[in-house]
Amino acid sequence: MQRGSDRLSVHRNDEMKHELQGLLRSGHPTRSEEWHDPEPTADDDPEIAGGPVAPGGSGASLGGVRLELARHLSRNAFPAGPRHLAGALRRAYAPDTLVDAVERLPHKEHYATVQELAQALTRPGA
Numbered sequence: 776m777q778r779g780s781d782r783l784s785v786h787r788n789d790e791m792k793h794e795l796q797g798l799l800r801s802g803h804p805t806r807s808e809e810w811h812d813p814e815p816t817a818d819d820d821p822e823i824a825g826g827p828v829a830p831g832g833s834g835a836s837l838g839g840v841r842l843e844l845a846r847h848l849s850r851n852a853f854p855a856g857p858r859h860l861a862g863a864l865r866r867a868y869a870p871d872t873l874v875d876a877v878e879r880l881p882h883k884e885h886y887a888t889v890q891e892l893a894q895a896l897t898r899p900g901a
Contacts, residue, residue: 841889847868856882857878
């Protein structure tokens with residue numbers, strides 16, 4: 776007989792192990808109640824504060840755009856033109872609004888750093 780300070784009885788312990796066995800083997804939730812699982816977002820849901828920053832959008836500061844670009848572009852992506860940078864952003868699964876803004880930049884321009892690219896995206900008329 777096991778003595779100790781177990782909170783649960785041996786029978787309850789066995790029940791809990793049996794309940795968790797499916798979850799541990801499958802690697803995903805096995806609950807039958809749908810209310811436990813989070814709902815996916817809908818098309819008409821309001822935008823979440825602090826979501827992806829879109830150049831030219833509301834709240835698109837130089838620092839925010841630079842941070843969003845730096846999240847998706849590495850240092851070896853520079854120096855490059857907008858076409859190359861847009862491709863690198865696509866490969867990094869950047870938000871479409873950011874990729875579209877980079878594609879609209881003049882094709883003859885070349886950017887050496889994320890800072891230069893962010894300045895080009897946030898200047899008026901870009």
